[in-house]
Amino acid sequence: MSSDTLFWSTMLAVVLGHAAGLFAWRKRRSGVAFWLWMTDPFYFIRPSYYGTRVTAIQALAGVLLLAGLIGVVLLVLGAARGAHPAP
Secondary structure: OOHHHHHHHHHHHHHHHHHHHHHHHOOOOOOOOHHHHHOOOOOOOOHHHHOOOOOHHHHHHHHHHHHHHHHHHHHHHHHHHHHOOOO
């Protein structure tokens, strides 16, 4: 997979993951502030915010954000390997 494809796939996974997380955030408990999702990186799965077990949309958000995190790690490793080629 080329680095361009990996980069855009990673960006797409992160954007879709946060979109799914915000869609799930609409079902939060009534006492939880709307902007709290911006300060908590695990807002999409924290049970104290929802009061129910994890829903399918929360799981989808988690999977997409995990895929984005893996993509970022692979991009950083690829950039580090390209910056210091083996002798």
